[in-house]
Amino acid sequence: MSIQLRNTQSKYGLIAMLLHWGMAILIVGMFTLGTYMVELDYYHPWYKQAPDLHRSFGVIVAGLMIYRLGWRLSNVRPRALGEAWEHRIATWLHRLFYVLIAAIVVSGYLITTADGQPVSVFNWFKIPATISGFDNQEDIAGEIHEWLTTTLIVLVFLHALAALKHHFINRDYTLLRMLGKSDSPITAGQPDAPMTSQRTTRSNNTTTTTTKE
Ligand code: HEM
Ligand code: HEM
Numbered sequence: 001m002s003i004q005l006r007n008t009q010s011k012y013g014l015i016a017m018l019l020h021w022g023m024a025i026l027i028v029g030m031f032t033l034g035t036y037m038v039e040l041d042y043y044h045p046w047y048k049q050a051p052d053l054h055r056s057f058g059v060i061v062a063g064l065m066i067y068r069l070g071w072r073l074s075n076v077r078p079r080a081l082g083e084a085w086e087h088r089i090a091t092w093l094h095r096l097f098y099v100l101i102a103a104i105v106v107s108g109y110l111i112t113t114a115d116g117q118p119v120s121v122f123n124w125f126k127i128p129a130t131i132s133g134f135d136n137q138e139d140i141a142g143e144i145h146e147w148l149t150t151t152l153i154v155l156v157f158l159h160a161l162a163a164l165k166h167h168f169i170n171r172d173y174t175l176l177r178m179l180g181k182s183d184s185p186i187t188a189g190q191p192d193a194p195m196t197s198q199r200t201t202r203s204n205n206t207t208t209t210t211t212k213e
Contacts, residue, residue: 114138
């Protein structure tokens with residue numbers, strides 16, 4: 001079995017899957033770390049280290065985001081499964097994820113640079129503070145950061161529920177495709193499968209496909 005790096009119309013490629021699951025773990029980890037670190041008192045051993053780690057991983061998230069956006073734009077997207085209204089919501093939610101993550105990174109940067117401090121990445125290199133000194137910059141950026149991260153996590157929860165609904169209720173391939181399975185064993189690996197709206201359901205090792213024009 002050959003490993004496919006790029007997406008096809010019936011399947012996500014390895015790069016898209018690694019980026020999706022890797023970033024999902026990173027982002028949930030960042031949310032947990034962020035929530036934990038703001039509660040630490042000055043004498044806690046992690047008082048300085050936790051925000052240092054948070055900022056460093058934040059820059060990794062930013063780099064992966066840019067790469068992922070480029071990858072998404074230069075790859076075919078597997079055709080959506082389910083109803084037309086589901087496709088529309090999913091498409092806009094996926095776009096919103098990119099916008100939210102970018103805004104979270106920018107607001108995080110603005111909290112850090114408010115007093116002219118650069119963002120240090122694991123002590124390897126520093127990203128200079130280019131925007132600093134605005135009135136209440138740290139507080140305003142901090143409020144925005146908190147709101148955006150909370151919104152992202154709520155939407156991620158709904159996104160995961162939708163994936164589970166596809167898997168357990170519709171019994172289609174939406175979730176399995178993000179885990180490396182193809183919805184269509186016949187067209188797997190062929191980038192030129194027809195673009196139609198389909199409901200391909202799984203049942204006891206057989207696959208049934210209903211196509212809507
Ligand atoms: C996906 C990426 C990120 C997530 C999910 C995230 C999440 C969070 C969360 C949940 C908090 C706690 C908010 C609160 O309850 O007050 C926080 C705080 C913070 N984050 Fe992030 N963050 C991300 C990226 C970044 C980046 C890229 C930076 C900086 C370059 C950054 C810098 C900070 C700072 C300095 C705080 C402390 C704010 C304060 O003291 O009130 N974050 N983050
Ligand atoms: C921080 C967490 C997450 C983020 C930011 C996120 C974001 C995204 C984005 C942007 C896409 C569109 C494809 C792409 O551009 O890569 C996508 C697809 C997908 N995600 Fe997530 N995701 C997260 C977590 C999860 C979780 C926890 C699950 C399942 C339990 C999940 C299941 C899926 C599935 C099944 C697809 C494919 C949808 C389709 O083919 O229409 N995601 N996700």
